[in-house]
Amino acid sequence: MADRHLADDDESSVADREPSEHSRGRLRRIEHPIRAVVWAVVLVAAITASFLTGRLVQVPDRDQLAQAQRPIQVTAQVEERVVDARTVMVGRVVAGRTQMLNMNSLPEPAVVTRQAVKVGDIIRPGSLIGAISGKPVFALSAPLGLYRDLYTHDSGDDVSSLQQALRGIGADVDVTGRVNWKTTAAITKLFVGKGFPAPTRATVGAGKSSPSGTGEESAASSHPADKPNAQDDPAIPYTSFVPLPVAEATVTQSLPVGAVVAKDTPLVTVQISANTVSFRADAVLAAKLSEGQGVSIQADTQQFAGTIAAISEFTEASEGKIPGRDITVTSSDPKFAELKAGLSVTVLPQAPHEKSLAVPTVAIRQDSEGNYLLIPGATGADTKQPTSQRIPVTINYSGNGWTAISSDLLKPGAEVILR
Structure with missing residues (x-):
């Protein structure tokens, strides 16, 4: 019996505790009433916003839907313009021909003592191109048939070619085929004008002439000792002249002072074309x-x-x-x-075409009947596709995205449909 009373007491105590715990749980659910209110307000606001949005948004009518689904025509205007149909050609620059200005004979040693021209300079007949071992070298117009030193009264074809070349640079010389005082005076002026002494028998050579000289005058020139001042007689050194085949030439190579001139290393190389x-x-x-x-x-x-x-x-x-x-x-x-x-x-x-009717090339269409353009036609609310009109055209030429056309049905400013 005692045990039963103890058990009943335990159950009674448990029953007493259960209502107490339930009450505490209810109190916990309302511990944060502010949060509950905030959530309620947010929910009501969301519902209200959804309602208002639905009221403001209008469903497009049937015409608007049809208009939105209709394809958009892209057009361009017919213009009167120059269509550049020229073909662009790509090439490369080719340097002109060059020529070495060589002398028939070189002194020993052949050292450059004056550099008269530099790369890029233009030389012409009569130009000083330099000096070798103290002796000047001039360019004269080709053909120049010099092969010997010349003295007064010498004659021959080489003399004629020299006189012709001297006339080409403005010298007062007659083409006689014989060395006279005008010829030697022109040579003296050429030398002195560039700061060199006038050439004489003493500075040029022994004074021997070629067998082309004839008569007593030639014989006299072959024996300078018979004349009192023979060593001071004017002379023409053939190594002081090189032929220039063109009226103007551009220097592409020029040896500096101190360089040695050789057959394959000329004093000057020029571009002749x-x-x-x-x-x-x-x-x-x-x-x-x-x-x-x-x-x-x-x-x-x-x-x-x-x-x-x-x-x-x-x-x-x-x-x-x-x-x-x-x-x-x-x-x-x-x-x-x-x-x-x-x-x-x-x-x-250089010659572009004249002005003509032109349209963008992308507007040109072609079918079994030939080339044509489409121009916009009338459209209505009940038309699902925009209408267009076919205009036949003749294509003349194209270039740079434009095509020149001929048509009696089109004028500048007309609209054409692009592809």
Whole structure:
């Protein structure tokens, strides 16, 4: 019995504790009433915002939906303009021919004692190109047939060529074929004008003339000892002149003072022909080009006027080049001569087309009937696709994204549909 009473007491105590714990749980659920209120407000605000958004958004009507689904036509205007249909040709600068200015005979030793010209200088007939072992060297117009030293009364074809060359530089000399005082006076003026003493028998040589001299005058010149002042007689040293084959030449190499002149190391080397541009054109393009035709040469930011100088025969493909004809272009612009060999340039014919009706090339269409354009037609709310009208055209030429056309149905400003 005692044990039963103890058990009943335990159950009673447990029952007493349970309501107490339940009460505490209820109190915990309302420990943060502010948070509950905040969450409630947020929920109400979200519901209200959703309602208002739904009221503000309008459902597009059927016409608007149809309009939005209709394709958009992209158009451009017909213009009257110059369509540049020229083909851009790419070529390279080719250096002109060079020539060494060699003398027929060199003194021993042949040392440069004056450097009269430098690389890039222009030399002409009558120019001093330098001095070798104290003796000046002048350029004279070719042909120049000098092969011996000349003295008064010497005669021959070599004398005639010298007199002709002297006349070319403005000397008062007659072409007689015989050395006279005018001839020697012109040589003396040439030497003294550049700071060298006048050449005489004593400074030039022994005074022997070639067998071409005839008569008593020639005999007298062969025996200078019979004359009291023979050593002071004027003379013409043939080693002081070199032939220049062109009216102007550009120096590409010039030996400095102290250098030794040799056959393969001349005093001066010159460029005797101008730089050119060379490119290869295929058969179609070459047929549009002709010798003497003007072109424009573009080198970096520089532009030069040029002329087609030569068109070669047809050549098969070689060295990475297409089959076609080699085109040579020249330019008289002085700055063109300064371009370096191998420089890549572009060449364009100088004559563009006249103004004509033109449309963007992407507007051109083609079917079994030929070339045509589409112009916009009338559209309505009940039309799912925009209408268009077919306009036949004749294509003349194209270039730079534009096509020149002919049509009696189009005028400048008309709208055409692009692709």
